[in-house]
Amino acid sequence: MSMRVRFAPSPTGTLHVGSARTALFNWLFARHEKGQFLLRIEDTDQTRSKPEFLKEILGSLQWLGLNWDGEIEYQSRRLPHYTAVADKLLTEGLAYKDGQAIIFKVTPGQVVSFEDLVHGQVQFNTLEIKDQVLVKSDGMPTYNFACVVDDSDFQITHVIRGDDHISNTPKQLLIYQALKRNPPIFVHIPLILGTDRSRLSKRHGATSLQEYRQMGYLPEAMVNFLALLGWSPGGDRELLTLEELIHEFDLKRIGKTGAMFDLTKLNWMNNQYLKNASLEELLPLVEEKLSEKDWWTDKLEPAWVAEVVELYKSRVDTLEDFCRQTQGLFTDEIPFDPEAVELRLKQPGVAGRLKIFAEHLQILQAWDAASIEAACRSIAEQLKVKAAELIHPARVAVTGRAVGPSLFHVLAVSGKERTISRLLHAAETLCPS
RNA sequence: GGCGCUAUCGUCUAGUGGCCUAGGACGCAUCCCUCUCACGGAUGAAACACGGGUUCGAUUCCCGUUAGCGCUACCA
Numbered sequence: 001m002s003m004r005v006r007f008a009p010s011p012t013g014t015l016h017v018g019s020a021r022t023a024l025f026n027w028l029f030a031r032h033e034k035g036q037f038l039l040r041i042e043d044t045d046q047t048r049s050k051p052e053f054l055k056e057i058l059g060s061l062q063w064l065g066l067n068w069d070g071e072i073e074y075q076s077r078r079l080p081h082y083t084a085v086a087d088k089l090l091t092e093g094l095a096y097k098d099g100q101a102i103i104f105k106v107t108p109g110q111v112v113s114f115e116d117l118v119h120g121q122v123q124f125n126t127l128e129i130k131d132q133v134l135v136k137s138d139g140m141p142t143y144n145f146a147c148v149v150d151d152s153d154f155q156i157t158h159v160i161r162g163d164d165h166i167s168n169t170p171k172q173l174l175i176y177q178a179l180k181r182n183p184p185i186f187v188h189i190p191l192i193l194g195t196d197r198s199r200l201s202k203r204h205g206a207t208s209l210q211e212y213r214q215m216g217y218l219p220e221a222m223v224n225f226l227a228l229l230g231w232s233p234g235g236d237r238e239l240l241t242l243e244e245l246i247h248e249f250d251l252k253r254i255g256k257t258g259a260m261f262d263l264t265k266l267n268w269m270n271n272q273y274l275k276n277a278s279l280e281e282l283l284p285l286v287e288e289k290l291s292e293k294d295w296w297t298d299k300l301e302p303a304w305v306a307e308v309v310e311l312y313k314s315r316v317d318t319l320e321d322f323c324r325q326t327q328g329l330f331t332d333e334i335p336f337d338p339e340a341v342e343l344r345l346k347q348p349g350v351a352g353r354l355k356i357f358a359e360h361l362q363i364l365q366a367w368d369a370a371s372i373e374a375a376c377r378s379i380a381e382q383l384k385v386k387a388a389e390l391i392h393p394a395r396v397a398v399t400g401r402a403v404g405p406s407l408f409h410v411l412a413v414s415g416k417e418r419t420i421s422r423l424l425h426a427a428e429t430l431c432p433s
Numbered sequence: 434g435g436c437g438c439u440a441u442c443g444u445c446u447a448g449u450g451g452c453c454u455a456g457g458a459c460g461c462a463u464c465c466c467u468c469u470c471a472c473g474g475a476u477g478a479a480a481c482a483c484g485g486g487u488u489c490g491a492u493u494c495c496c497g498u499u500a501g502c503g504c505u506a507c508c509a
Contacts, residue, residue: 010509045508101507119438128436128505136507143509167437167504190439197501225445228458232446236457255446258502262444265459275472315471325470344469376468391468403470 003035004157010042011054014208017261018162018192018200020064021226025189026160027066028227028249039068040150043076044140060209064219065242075146082141085149085179086134094178095134102135104175112170117187118254124170132171144168148175151184160187187251190230193258200261216289216319221273225266229259239272267317275314279306282313289319295330307413311405328399329414334422340402341430344392351431353383354397357390358423367416369408376408397426
């Protein structure tokens with residue numbers, strides 16, 4: 001039998017990293033099993049559902065590369081199905097009316113159990129479960145009811161969802177029973193936690209995929225990171241491509257414990273992907289980022305931008321971080337770090353050295369890293385100072401920061417005119433007289 | 434409160450009774466590379482919540498305690 005799973009977001013907010021991980025697990029399972037991954041929109045909350053959220057959710061899924069099979073189903077378009085099923089339950093005496101609402105009767109003292117693929121046997125007593133609203137007074141089905149009808153109608157074989165749904169499961173099982181339909185296999189995956197170990201939410205920081213995308217995380221890194229939250233391929237593997245994830249994915253290897261969302265590790269992973277990404281992939285993303293900031297002009301040579309990217313990609317976590325570090329290259333503003341200025345520029349003798357450095361660079365014929373380095377080292381020798389005494393102040397003068405790539409390469413991409421004027425400007429305005 | 438789920442380094446995890454003096458990764462520390470930072474390389478500190486069982490032997494199985502989280506809506 002072919003496996004069928006679904007991802008069923010409700011368009012009442014943007015795509016949360018927890019939901020994205022649920023979608024990813026469903027998708028990986030479907031692709032691994034060569035089954036189907038369906039998309040269902042649970043838009044029965046008329047006041048909270050918004051088209052812009054739907055658009056954002058679909059966009060985020062596509063960004064991650066989680067393509068779905070077939071047409072998207074909308075619960076709001078299946079209203080007659082739900083009411084028909086509820087009416088049937090009504091005539092069979094398994095449900096009753098309360099005003100316009102239809103309520104499902106729960107017989108107390110019954111034990112409901114199911115075999116969860118990650119938790120094993122789970123049991124509930126119906127004593128703990130109240131009668132369940134199936135259809136609300138406004139004619140809309142409730143979550144638990146619509147979910148059962150749809151999963152059953154669309155022959156979903158595995159329901160893979162967050163642990164927070166575990167106590168919904170007996171309620172749904174009771175409905176399956178009343179409907180005389182076979183329930184799917186349930187797979188409850190552990191929640192993604194914030195730094196205080198409670199369920200990840202807005203107060204922990206960015207929670208929507210959209211935000212991570214905007215910060216300049218790569219979708220491959222995000223997928224890899226999310227896949228390893230609550231699942232592991234076994235062994236020591238950490239960096240896996242989408243193909244490898246599909247190949248390795250196995251529901252049996254899903255863990256039982258909640259996983260903290262560790263931004264530090266995500267940053268490391270994104271750096272790894274950034275570092276290994278091809279220019280073909282990176283350049284369009286960088287260009288997009290620069291445009292957003294109005295740092296992009298037609299005068300920028302793609303080859304030059306590529307040089308800058310090469311120079312910085314191993315030392316940035318995100319594209320946003322890339323912009324922070326390269327602001328001095330793309331704009332005329334130098335983001336001076338006060339500590340760097342204090343440490344490297346506000347020191348005796350620095351002004352004179354920077355001026356001499358600038359003068360020598362002025363008469364330099366070629367403008368490449370090797371020539372600049374040769375000039376720098378020969379000046380240092382004449383001045384009888386270490387090259388570092390020239391390098392460090394110059395880096396702060398030109399980039400505003402004490403840290404960054406090789407100075408000679410930075411100066412090479414900065415351009416001759418700009419380098420010299422910045423060196424002189426720093427010597428005159430920032431150094432002690 | 435009731436019900437449910439969970440419990441290995443700070444974090445993500447490997448581990449399914451002896452291979453564990455518990456492995457990897459992030460982070461941290463030190464060192465190498467070096468003009469700084471990052472990358473890369475090397476080394477180090479760092480965990481089986483607690484108490485009972487079961488067993489020749491428990492991180493691994495069972496029970497309890499504790500703690501954390503989740504659910505307890507005519508939200509999904």
